[in-house]
Each structure stands twice: as C-alpha cells, then as structure tokens.
Amino acid sequence: MQKAELLAPAGNLEKLKIALGYGADAVYGGTSTFSLRIRSGKEFDIESYAKGIAYAHARGKKVYTTINSFPFNSQLKLYENHIAKMAELKPDALIVSSPGVVKMAAKIAPDIPIHLSTQANVMNVLDAEVYYDMGVERIIVAREISLKDCEAIKKVLPDLELEIFVHGSMCFAYSGRCLVSALQTGRVPNRGSCANDCRFPYDVYAHNPETNTTFRLDEEPEIGTYIMNAKDMNMASHVDEILASGVIDSLKIEGRTKSPYYAGVVTKAYRHAIDDYYAGTFDEALYQKELHTTQNRGFSDAYLVSKPFERNNTQSHGFTIQDGTHQVAALVSEEGLTWRCKDKTCVGDSIEIVLPVGVTLEAMENEACKIEEIDGSFFITFKKIVSTTGKEFECIHSGDLNDIVLPVKLPGYTILRRGIAESKIKKGLVLN
Numbered sequence: 001m002q003k004a005e006l007l008a009p010a011g012n013l014e015k016l017k018i019a020l021g022y023g024a025d026a027v028y029g030g031t032s033t034f035s036l037r038i039r040s041g042k043e044f045d046i047e048s049y050a051k052g053i054a055y056a057h058a059r060g061k062k063v064y065t066t067i068n069s070f071p072f073n074s075q076l077k078l079y080e081n082h083i084a085k086m087a088e089l090k091p092d093a094l095i096v097s098s099p100g101v102v103k104m105a106a107k108i109a110p111d112i113p114i115h116l117s118t119q120a121n122v123m124n125v126l127d128a129e130v131y132y133d134m135g136v137e138r139i140i141v142a143r144e145i146s147l148k149d150c151e152a153i154k155k156v157l158p159d160l161e162l163e164i165f166v167h168g169s170m171c172f173a174y175s176g177r178c179l180v181s182a183l184q185t186g187r188v189p190n191r192g193s194c195a196n197d198c199r200f201p202y203d204v205y206a207h208n209p210e211t212n213t214t215f216r217l218d219e220e221p222e223i224g225t226y227i228m229n230a231k232d233m234n235m236a237s238h239v240d241e242i243l244a245s246g247v248i249d250s251l252k253i254e255g256r257t258k259s260p261y262y263a264g265v266v267t268k269a270y271r272h273a274i275d276d277y278y279a280g281t282f283d284e285a286l287y288q289k290e291l292h293t294t295q296n297r298g299f300s301d302a303y304l305v306s307k308p309f310e311r312n313n314t315q316s317h318g319f320t321i322q323d324g325t326h327q328v329a330a331l332v333s334e335e336g337l338t339w340r341c342k343d344k345t346c347v348g349d350s351i352e353i354v355l356p357v358g359v360t361l362e363a364m365e366n367e368a369c370k371i372e373e374i375d376g377s378f379f380i381t382f383k384k385i386v387s388t389t390g391k392e393f394e395c396i397h398s399g400d401l402n403d404i405v406l407p408v409k410l411p412g413y414t415i416l417r418r419g420i421a422e423s424k425i426k427k428g429l430v431l432n
Contacts, residue, residue: 004243004251006274007163008267010063011256012043015263016052017334018413021356022264023271026062027052028095029256033082034069050089062092067105068117070098083108099134106135113137118165121177128153132160139163140252143170143233144303147245154247161249164242166235167266167291168254170302170314172198172228180228198228199297199320224318231316234299236291237284239273241305261328262294264354264415271357293326293417326352327423330404332414338388338403339416344426346395347385353378354415361410368407380416382407 008024010016019027029052031044044052053063065086071079079101086094087109094105094112097119105114115138116122116131123142131139138161141150150162171178181195182188202225204217233254235242242248251274253266269290276282291299298316329351330339345351353361353371361378364371368384385393387402396404 003278004248004274005163006267006270007064007250007252008263009168009253009256009258010052011258011263013048013052013055014334014413015256015260016063017055018260018264018356019267020056020059020061021411021413022268023357024061024267026064026092026250027056028064028066028252030066030086034067034071034075034079046085046089053089053091057090064093064095064115065089065091066095066117067101068095068097068119070119071101076104079104080108087112093138095140099131102131102134102136115140115161115163118142123149125153125156128157128160132157137161138249140165147242147247147304151245151247162247163250163252164248164304165233165254166239166242166251166270167233168258169297170230170233170300172230172315198230199226201225201320202227224316226317226320227315229297229316229320231298231300231314232296233302234288234291234296235301235304236269236273236287238301238305239270239287240277240282240284243274243277259328260331260413261415261417264356264413265290265294268354268357292324294324295321296324297321323420325420326417327420328415329418329423330416332406332410332412332416333403334412336410336412336414337406339406340403341396341400342398343418343423344395344397345382345385346426347382347393349418350379350381351416351418353380353410354417356411356413359411364408366407371408 005025006023007026007028008019010019010027010029016027016029029044031046031049056063067083067086083094083105091112093115094109095115095117096102096105097117102114102116105112114136116136118140120131121142122128122131122139123145128139140163143165150164153160154162178194178198180197184197185195187195204227205214206217207214239251242251251270253270255262255266269287273282273287297320300314302314328342329345330342332339355361361371363373368382370381370383372379384407385396386405387393388405389402391402396402
C-alpha cells in the first residue's frame, strides 16, 4: 500500500527546511508573484526559492509551486513570463486556480504536473472530469467537500489524485469567495492580499429607514462580537478514517504565513498520525496534545465528515485567537550549534526539547547544561548562557539577536519550548 503524502506549508526557506525536517513528504509555496499568500511569498525571492527546491530534491522530497491567484487581462503576459520562470526551477507541480491558467501552464510547461487549487471549488465528479480532461493530475478539493464525495470522484476518475486540507485556518466565506477585505481596505482576497477582516470584532446595528433611527444591538454575555471568525480546521482525529477510505492521495496543512514552530510541530503531529495509522497504532490523543500547543482560533473538524448545515460550532465568536498550551523559548540554528531566544530564558531554566522526525537524544551533563528525560520528553537546563561573542547573560529576552552557544550540539532546527503558564509568569503577566 502506498502511503498518503503529507504536504506542509513553506512560507520561506527556513520554514521549508523545518517542514521537511519535521516529517513532510512535500511542501508548497512560491514567490509573491501571483500567489495567494503575497505576505508569505515576499519571504521567497527567486534565488531562495531555487535553493529550497534544490534542498528538497536532494532529500528526495517535493516542492509544489503556487501560482493560484486569478489573472486580469492586463496580467496575462506577466503570468506567461512567471510560469516560464518558475518552470526553469523544475518544481514538482504548479498549483493553479483558473481554467485559463491551467491551459497556459500546460502550454508553457508541458513537463510539469498541474495541480488544481482549492480556489477552483471542485465539489463533484462533473467538475473534476472537466479539469482532468484538461490535463490536471491532482485536484485540491474544496474545503466544504465530504469524504463521500471524494470517494465518488475517485470511483469515476481513479487516476486523478485528490488532495484535502486537514489542518489550518478556515475562511468564513465559501472556499475563500469573500469581498469583505476588498470592500473595507481594497485588499482583494483572490489576489493574495486578504486583510483577514473576518477576524475583527464588529458592533452590530439595526437601522429603521422610515424614522432614520439606528440602534446598537447588544450581544448576549460571553457570546462576543467576532461574528465572522471561523475556527481553525483540525482533522487529526479523523486521519485514520481518511486514510482508510483509500481515496485521498495527499493530506495538506495550511499556514505559509504561520510561525516556524507551527510548521514544525503541526507537521510532526500529522507525520506521526499517518505513520501510526499504517502501523496499526493510531492514537488521536497524542496528536491532539501536540496540536493544542499551538496558537489557534479554537478547533473544528470542519465539513469532511459532516455537512455544513449539520454544524453549529465552527465559529469562535468570543475571541480572534487564543494561546496554545506552550510558548516557544528558542529555535536552534540549522547547524545545531547555537540558538536564538524567542521567550525570556534564564540560567537554571529547564526547557522542553522538541526534535525533528527521526532523531534521538541521550541524557548528558556538562559544566554548561544538563539534558534529562522526564516522562518520555527531553529537557535541557542551562547552567550558562553565553553568546558567540563571549557575552554572558543571567537572562536573555525575546527578540535579542545574539546567537547563543549551545553547550551540546543538537539536531538542526530543534525547538525549545515551555508551558504557556510558566512563560506568562516569567513575563510578569501572571503572579506566581
């Protein structure tokens, strides 16, 4: 049996490397040009994106290039030039949304597979057949599709690959068909510049045109005013059901603009879920514990196993985002020799070590640190905090750009973290 692919976001070169190190089979991303994540894309230029593709290919992994915005007539020549430029880098697929761009990509880059973006909103066999006949090899189905509908598509088109989102931000509108951001700020969602206006709190008013009277509507206590704020998708508990269907070729994580911690921890959780399913040891509690360490808007299992009209718990009306259970303390460098502070860290602190997939540690102690295993997790206690320039710290604070020497070499991009309660105490936000 061929394992389903785990596909993770790559917002920049560092996050690409982290996603691959923490278990992704493939990553997706692109430069800012014609990608639906302009902010993320700006972190990739042509040179760094080419390095990312080479890095992935050297490790037997894949990179899918996003060219998934919708063109205006004035941009058609620019699209042609961009597709040609991306094709020279030899990515493993081009992700596009528009039927016209599908045709254009097939003409300009005939040797590169075409993946159809979720923005095309494929929900049924009829639409899937149209794109398959155009040469599309994989369809990233609409987020609103059901697993049963995926099975129906695969039954008619067994050679068509299907990719689904399993984790990440959800849009309040149907598959991103939203104009709120364009109306309020002029930032067009389907051009890659959504301002996420649905995440803001809103006051609701009722207006009587006959009397020209306007009333502010008070919300019920604890209901809140984040009236369009969708919870984040979290399908980890359903990975076994998804894979047992046998019709899903790729499980995709959303989040090119999210943090390196998110890229690593979420990818690792789904890596374990997929591998455990095939090994017959699936345990959803383990994956959910890790996923809940990340910041989120509340979690929902969305619509893959339940129809939208059957759900009434997919919105977070009381808040826009909440802390996860943990806070990143530090990120180890690619070489594994230094770290940079992400949260106040002092001599004597004991911090949990989160390792990339496939590497292990052993307990040890020297004059500068101690590594010990506690309840199945490794922790490092710093006896000294010294920068590469020789400066010694009693405490180092978030945002400090000094590279701190690791007293023992760790795997590249190892993450150090602590519980969120401890982090808030160290910041003085909570009394101890």
